[in-house]
Structure formats: structure tokens, C-alpha cells
Amino acid sequence: MSGPQHDPSLYTHRDTVPITRALISVSDKRGLAELVQGLATSGVEIVSTGSTAKAIADAGVAVTEVSSVTGFPESLDGRVKTLHPGVHAGILADLRLESHRTQLADLGIRPFDLVVVNLYPFRETVASGAEPDAVIEQIDIGGPALVRASAKNFANVAIVVSPNRYDDIIASLAEGGTRLDVRRTLAAEAFAHTASYDGAVAGWFAEQLAAADPGAFPAPAPDAFDGPGAHRSFPETLAVSAELSSTLRYGENSHQQAAIYTSPDGHGIAQATQLHGKEMSYNNYVDGDAAVRAAYDFAEPAVAIIKHANPCGIAVAAPNAPDAIASAHARAHACDPVSAFGGVIAANRPVTLAMAESVKDIFTEVLIAPAFESDAFELLKTKKNLRLLTLPEGYRREDTELRQISGGFLAQTVDRFDELDRSRWTLVAGDAADETMLDDLEFAWKACRSVKSNAILLASHGASVGVGMGQVNRVDSCHLAVSRAGDRARGSVAASDAFFPFADGLEVLLEAGVAAVVQPGGSVRDEEVIAAAQKAGVAMYFTGERHFFH
Template identity: 45%
Template sequence: MAVISKKIPAPDRVAVRTALLSVSDKAGVVELARALAEKGVRLLSTGGTHKALRDAGLEVTDVSEVTGFPEIMDGRVKTLHPSVHGGLLAIRDDAEHVEAMKAHGIGAIDLAVINLYPFEEVRAKGGDYPTTVENIDIGGPAMIRASAKNHAYVTIVTDPADYSALLEELADGSTSYAFRQRMAAKAYARTAAYDAAISNWFAEALDIAMPRHRVLGGVLKEEMRYGENPHQKAGFYVTGENRPGVATATLLQGKQLSYNNINDTDAAFELVAEFLPENGPACAIIKHANPCGVATGKTLKDAYARALACDPVSAFGGIIALNSTLDGETAEEIVKLFTEVIIAPDADEKARAIIASKPNLRLLVTGALPDPRVPGLSAKTVSGGLLVQSRDNGMVEDLELKVVTKRAPTAQELVDMKFAFKVAKHVKSNAVVYAKDGQTAGIGAGQMSRVDSARIAGLKAEEAARAMGLAEPLTRGSAVASEAFLPFADGLLSAIAAGATAVIQPGGSMRDAEVIAAADEAGVAMVFTGMRHFRH
């Protein structure tokens, strides 16, 4: 295919004489149009935007008068016409283009203010298939892309947040090339994100797990001071997924969240969501994306105290996630320890007042918990590529547990096993979690050897016991969970030495028989889940 080249220098300042306004989000558009009219700019518009501007008393020309063709098919066809796209795409300093404009009566359009049908909002609200399809914009993206391509002469504005910057730029009635470039770059990013949302929705609706082309898009919520480290740049983008969490939460107080805060807060809230409020209050404390304490309790204050008891040293400067409304009594306990972030579905007035005494403590409320069973996507970059997988929405309650030892677990051991396995799902691999009576007793995370994770968790439990003045660590009589199979008996033996009496693990090792034999010899109960929860 031949490469088309038009080596015509782009002018710096371009006067804006005609503007086309066609917006779904009409916030600020009347005020913008009025300001443009006051500068002598001719206004063109379509459909609902045209009506809004006319109702505001502005003189505005309907695009149908320019095209000589009415809107048809419920507005599906209105701007897809040479009189519109010719006015946007014409190279004003190209003699052939100018001659074509004269020959066909095409007027130049210098400014396009366009935003799109609310496809993302309709998708997020769970619109049915026909409604969602109807909210796929066609003319809007075409005009945006045409304007952005011809940014040498045309200014394209797609975000109402840029209206004030546009008017400042138009102080002398023209826009600069640098401004048009920035707006064009933003415009292409907008249409890319829009198309990404559409393609991903189709993949979900048609149950296509891994489409041939995968595009992930988002909108910048905030530019961050830095990333994981001060020398790294970072931004927080939201994808529009209708899932309660850190991306959709309201920050009631506290300074801007950092990159690490957001990462840890997401990990904390996804973990605590495993524990349904109707089954009682629950608290998860996270440090560096790993839980250092998780517990349920009779009250939220009790759940927090029990979670803190697992590893009070690591909890310093951590993230606290709650599965129910933060109350005053719990808030009073939390502010006794330096904490970075609290996230909960809500917070009552007393709790908000107490947290307000710590102005740097961030308090986020989400309105609800995310459903751990709902499918979704997770992604990470690698050199030259993107790894995409479905969200780990496996739930231990949905698994058929297989008793593989001579001794079956007691009813209480089974409860503790399930609790420990829920937590292990959210611990970086290799993961070992001890739990007893709805409380983590020790957590070993991210070790290269599973036996080291078991030992570290046991040591932390002993340290916590000494800190609380207990005669023995909570691992005595506990259940222990491994998020992946035990490849050797050594990890099991370390857990038994720490006091575990019951073990839950996926199974599937070539040495399962050896591990089961070691459990039987120690009189320990063991169950296999058949599902692993690697987390890297």
C-alpha cells in the first residue's frame, strides 16, 4: 500500500471561525457555546446539543442545514457526510483540497467539541444487550479521529474539563499548534479507551475468554507524586468496572493516596470482602500487599483487636479494611496505632469525627463490598507484552473438600481450615496461614521455600504470643493452609511443630502419599481442595 505524504508545514496559530458542538455530556456546553458566540464564532450543532443551545437563546445552525440531509434512523445517521468530514479533514494550505472545498461547497470547521454516547456508563449499570449496543457511538468517534488527524488546522476537544483551557487559548481568537497537538493526543486516547470498553464488553457478552486482540483502557483519575519509588512516575487510571473498591471509593479525609497505598488498599478490601457481613464483622490488616492479620469477631472492635493480635509489629503503618460500617468504638482503637488507610463500606458520624483527629489518616468509604465470585480481569506488563487472566474468584465454600487422612477434621477444625484457606488466597506465594477460632495465628508470605513460610509464620505467632503475655502461641491447636500443594513433608512437619492439628491444601504433588503418611503418623487431619491460589 502506498504511503501518502503531504509535507506541508503546520501553521502555529489558527483562527477559530466555525465550531461544531456535538456532545452527550452537556455539562458546561451552553456556557462554552455562549463564550464562543461572543467571540464571533459560528456555531454548528446536532440533535440534543442543538436543542440545548437553541433553548439557551443561542444562534446555532443544525448540521442538517450544512449537509442538506436530515437526521435519519433515530439519529444514527447525521454527521457521516462529506460536508462535515471534508470540513474537518481539509488541508487548508493544499491547493487541491481548497479547490475540492470550493467545488463541493464545503466550509472549514476549525473547532470540534465532541464527547461520546455514554457506553461505559450503560455497561457499568448492567444495561441489556440491545440497549448497550445502541449506546455505541459511530459518528462521534469518526469526527473526533478526523479532527485529531487534521490537528494542523483543527482543534478537537473531547473533555468538558478542557473547556476553560480552550477559552484561555482563544483569548486572541486562535489556537496554537502545541495546544492542538495536546488535544489531538487526548482525543485519540479517548477513542482508544472507548473502543477498548466496547471490545471487552463484546468478549464478556459472547463469553470469549481470550479475544484475538485485547485492549485495556482507562481514564486518569489522578497523577501521583511518584510510583513505588520516588524516581518512578505513576498515575491512577479507572476502568469503569462497576466494582466497589479503591477505584470507586470516596475519600472522606486524609492526604492523597500514594501508589503503594492504592495497591495495598485494594489487596485489603478484596480480602475482607471474602467475609460476608451477615456472617459477622471482619477486619483485614495489610502491609506491602500481604495480610499481617485477619479476623472475625462479635463486634467490629473485636475483629480489629483479633486481627491486630496476629502481628502487631507489622501492622504499624498498615492498611485496615473492614467488611461493615466503621463505628466509633472501633475508630477509637484504630487511631491508637499509626495507620495509613482505612477502607470500609461506610463510617458513622462518631467514627468520622474520631478519624478527623488524625488529619493525615485516609478514610475511604465504598458503599458496598465487591463480590468475590464475580468474574473480571487482572493484568500485568512484561517486557514486550501483557499478561491477562481472569480474576481468581474461586471460593472455598464452593469446593468439594476431600479428606485424605485417617483422621477426619473436627467441625471446628473444618471451620478454621476454610478461614485459613480464604486468607491464603490473598497471601503472596509461597503462602502458609495458621488460623484458629476465626483469627489468623501466623502468616508466612512470599518465601522461595514453602517450609520457610511455615517456619516464619510459626515464629511470628510466638512473637505475638509473647507480646500479648500468652503462655503459648495461637498456632497450638490451629488449622494451617497452604495456597498450593505441599511438595514435600518438611513443610507439613514445620506446621505440626508449630502446633497445627489440621491441614488444608490443594493436593496434586507427586509426593502426596508421602505428605499424607506424615500427617497420619502425627495424627493430623488433612483435606485437599483441588484448587490452588498462586499469587505473585
């Protein structure tokens, strides 16, 4: 369906548009009183709806109810208020056209110069755990229509969707009205606002559909670990929306520009609060996210130290340690102190003074935790460049993660250990490991997930002792892990993120004295690999799942 024909010769130019009449309907009433008082002082007529009109009147400002404009009462419990030609014609009229001005006069409709609208609290209602019927009532209909209509007609109307813009509107009154460049900017913000809102609604509906019939997409058989993953319902259209948080000094390299955007309902590092230190960089955020995810893979007190998105060390607290998080940090740092220089640290417990005393003498870019004990914070503040961040309460990863590729996006469910059950592992070689060794194997298996593929991680007593990462073949990763572990390799356990395609990689570990191995299995040469472990008398477990991390 095509729109009206455009004839440039019929238009007259409008740059600054005086504000004489405003329509205001907001759910978020922050700053509303100050805005309407400023408008009223400049003689602006204000039209409003429902609770917004009451709030304006309570602020001592004269207001016209929208029903007086439409000649129709608000109805259906407020579902119908502004959906009327008396409102929308006043917003959509292009006053650069004489024909539009004539039609408004013939219809007895007055135009609006300013529309201030923000939408029903849909996301907040979903986050509160409300029942579906209550969530549906927070799907705004009239609001997005007002916003989109005003934004389309930015040549004549200023549309404001955020209280953060109220001061700009008040300032424009003293300048004689809103400038065209300002109205264009506000229109862009408005369309982004409605796109984000509709994306949240679409995402909620997709979740509801998936939950309504979870059996419609059955998971594969338990032994199909190297084939397709468990299926889920993905929306036909993916709406990706986020709000600009800040621009960054540069991107991955100094010649690249960068910015950080935050998801409105996110609870991750993008929403972290920086308490101290230099401005966060693009690479700081990338490494910080990897560190936080690695630390939060564990329920026990844990610390991860990351460099270039790979772990230099990961550890959980030693049993009966007097200061659990300090113990976890010391053990993680001991894995590879050289690489930890200039690293990013994440802890899944508040940072204590004992941990702070260890960190202060190590050059560290970023330290992220749920909180800092007061004396620990005071000590770390003496390191002026050290960035200290606290995670938002209830840190969590999104269920689905996206990766941009040229021309589109990849989407997948997040790889995590919600229900790790080692009783489902299969012992394929050697004698069964005792509980202590099984604990180390489980730790190594979890920690290995954080390592870029091909990944090999050696561990002992709940701490990594050698990490081989990012190699193009598994043998090189095994050599790297053994080399970094040195003498600590003997008696350690090993985890591999994917199967050993040949016995050669495993043989590198066995020659170094590794005492037990956990890996997915699934190679066409599994029997060859099992035989090598059997010959060495080393326990080897198959998990039936892999944890590639590209």
C-alpha cells in the same frame, strides 16, 4: 493502503487558528449552555445535530442544523447525520495547503475550526443492564469519525471531547484562537477517548461471544487442579484504556515517577474517595488494594491488615461480638502487632467508634472501608496524616486481571471464592473435623489466598495467628508461621496455598501442635505427607485447587 504523499515545501505554517465556525454534537451536555453562549458572544457560527441543536437553541443561541450543511436530512433514526462530505471535508481540509483551500472553494464547503463531540453513553447503557439491541444502538459511528478526523487535522482544527476543556476554549477566544500546542494536546486526548470507547465495545462483544457458547471452552476435570485452569474466551486483541486520575509524589521508590489511572467502569480502590489525610502514594494503593481484596474475600464482617502486600493479620468477627467490625480488627491486629505498625487496614463493614478508638493509637498509613460512622470519622480526623478512604458503592473486582511483563501483558481470570463448598474437600488423614474446626479450616483456606507464595497461614477461632509468606521454599514458610504464632500454634489449624512437596514442611507444623491442615494435594509424594499426618493423628483435607499469589 498508503496515504497521500507529503511534500513539506507546499505547507504554510499555522500556529494560532481563530475560531469562526464550530460543529457541536454531544451526548454529555454538561456545560454546553455556557460554552455556546461564550462562542456566540465571539461571533462563532455554530452547526449542530439533533438533541444538541435543540439544547443550544434552548440556551438562546443561534444554531444551524447539520442538515442545512449537508442538504440531506438526518435519517435512519439518527444513525446517519454527519457522515457526509459537506461535514468531513470541512474538518479534514488542511488549510496550510493552497490546493485544499481551492478545492473547498470549488466545492462550496466552509471549514470548521472547532469540533466539540463526545460519544453515545455506551458504558452507561451496558452498566444499566440493558438488552443487547439497546446496547448496540449506543455504539457511536458518526461521533468517532468526527473525533478522529478532527484529531488527525489538529494543525487546523481543535477537537474537544470533554466538558472539562470548555473553559480552555472560551479562554482561547480572548487570545485570538487556539494555539498549535493546545490543539496537539486536544488531539492526543481525542484519540485516547476513541480508543477507550472502542475498547469498551470490543470488551462487550467478547463477553457476548463467551456467553453465547459457554460450552465451547470446557473446564478440565475436577481432579486436574494442578494442570490448565478452566478455559474462557479471551479477545484476539486486548484494548487497555484508562483515564489519568492524578500524578503521585513518586513510585515504589523516590526516584521513580508514578501516576494512577482509573477504568471508566471500575468499582475498586482506584475509584475510592479520600476523606482525610496525606496524599495517597503508589505503595499505599498497592497495599490498599491487597487489603481490600483480603477483607472482601469474606461475607462475614472482616478486617485485613497489610504490610508490603502481605497480611499482618486477617480476622472475621468473633461470634456474638457486640461490635462486629471492631472485634474483627482487634483479632486481626493481635496476629502480629509489631508488623501492623505502619500498615494498611481494610474493613468490609462501616468503621464504628469502637474500631476507631482501637485504630487511633496504632500508627496506620491508610484505613479503607465502605463508610465511617460520624463519630468514628470525627475521632480519626484527629490523626492528621491518617488517610481515610471510602470504597465506591458496589465494590467489585474485575473478572479479568492484567499484569504487565516486558513486551506485553498476562491476563487471567480473578482468583476468588464465589462458590466455596467444603463438602467437596477430601479427608485424607485423621478423623473428620467437627463443625467448629471446619469453620476454622475454611477461614484459613480463604485467608491464605491473600498471602504471597509460598504461603502458610495458621488460624484459630476465625483469626490468623501466624503467617509465613513469600519464602522460596515451603519449609521456611512453615517455620515463619510457627515462629510468629508462638504458643498460639498449638491447637490452631493450618492452610497451605499449594501442596507440600515433602513431609518436612508439614512436620514443622505438626511439631508445633497444629491440629488440622487444609491444602490442595497433588504432590507426587502425597502418600508420604498423608502418612505424616496420619501418624500424628491430625485431620488433613485436600481441596483439589491451589491459590498461588505471586
